[in-house]
Amino acid sequence: QKEVEQNSGPLSVPEGAIASLNCTYSDRGSQSFFWYRQYSGKSPELIMSIYSNGDKEDGRFTAQLNKASQYVSLLIRDSQPSDSATYLCAVGGSQGNLIFGKGTKLSVKP
Amino acid sequence: SAVISQKPSRDICQRGTSLTIQCQVDSQVTMMFWYRQQPGQSLTLIATANQGSEATYESGFVIDKFPISRPNLTFSTLTVSNMSPEDSSIYLCSVEGMEGSYNEQFFGPGTRLTVL
Numbered sequence: 001q002k003e004v005e006q007n008s009g010p011l012s013v014p015e016g017a018i019a020s021l022n023c024t025y026s027d028r029g030s031q032s033f034f035w036y037r038q039y040s041g042k043s044p045e046l047i048m049s050i051y052s053n054g055d056k057e058d059g060r061f062t063a064q065l066n067k068a069s070q071y072v073s074l075l076i077r078d079s080q081p082s083d084s085a086t087y088l089c090a091v092g093g094s095q096g097n098l099i100f101g102k103g104t105k106l107s108v109k110p
Numbered sequence: 111s112a113v114i115s116q117k118p119s120r121d122i123c124q125r126g127t128s129l130t131i132q133c134q135v136d137s138q139v140t141m142m143f144w145y146r147q148q149p150g151q152s153l154t155l156i157a158t159a160n161q162g163s164e165a166t167y168e169s170g171f172v173i174d175k176f177p178i179s180r181p182n183l184t185f186s187t188l189t190v191s192n193m194s195p196e197d198s199s200i201y202l203c204s205v206e207g208m209e210g211s212y213n214e215q216f217f218g219p220g221t222r223l224t225v226l
Contacts, residue, residue, distance in 0.1 A: 032213040043202055043217040044153070046111075051212065088152060092213035095158060095166070096141050096206065102152045 002027045004091050006101035014109050019076040021104050023089030026070070032092030033065055035074045038103065039085045048074060079108045112137045112205055114218035122224045123193055130189045131221045133203035138183035140206065143215060144176075147200040156201075159186045193225045 003026040013019045021035075032051055036044035048063040050056045050072065056063045062075040072091075076083055089101040113136040123129050133142065141160055145153040156176055157165040165178040180186045190197050200220045207214030 034214065043200075043220045046214060046216060049211070049214055096213060097143060097155050097158060097168075098153075098204075098213065098215055099155075100153045 002030075002091070002093065002099050004089055004099050004101035006087075006089050006104050008102055009105040010107050011104055012107045012109060013079050015079060015081060017079050017108075019079045019083065019106055019108070021074040021076075021087050021089075021106065023072045023074075023101055024070055025072070025089075025091045025099075027091065028067075028070060029094075030067075030070075030091045033063070033072045034090040034092070034098065035061075035063060035072075036088040036090060036100075037085045038088055044088055076106075079106075081108050081110050084108050111207060111216045112139065114203065114205060114216060116201075116203060116218040116221050118221060119219065120222040120224075122226060124226055125194055127193055128189055128191045129193065129223060130187050131201050131203075133186045133188070133218055135184045135205050140183070142180065142186045142206075143204045144178065144186070144188045145202045145204065145217075147202060147220075149198070153202065156188070190223065193223075195225045197223065198225045199223055 005024045035048040038044045050063040050065045060077045064073045086103040086105045088103045090098040115134045117132045144156040156171045157167045159165045159178050159180040177189045202220045204215040204217045
């Protein structure tokens, strides 16, 4: 059974700080990794995709991938109250499907 | 990314009845997916629906309970049959991203189902 593990949180950070979200996965053969943001009552929104080891930056977001350690992370710099949401880590399966973690709830305090 | 709509956005149904959820995309896509998100939980894949072939169901989900149609490259339906309160959930369709966006998926707004 392929698994994706995340800390459920809640993770609370002050406005302007760096929020660090972590995810581990069980299938060593996984090749694609994603971070989705889900506001309460809304559907998931894709914010980052990463496929190679290392860092990928997009605005205030940085995704980090370490395939040897089977570890993916998302850093949010200069966190804003509008970043308060649940962040879902997803790993691509061999059939084009996604396997989701349970999500980490982030709260950014003004 | 594609624009995805779902109907209905929410419904309250009686036990034992069935509900069909529609998913419409504004561009042609090969792969469409149906997920369930139970209250306070993450997303679980129900099935993958490719046009021109039978849907592929994940472990724990069966065609009799969740029949799926995929008549063309822009539309799919999921039926939740013989509903019980345990089927109360958000049902989401998703589609693959553009060619080259390996495994990326984009989600519709979801259908919030409550079964009494």
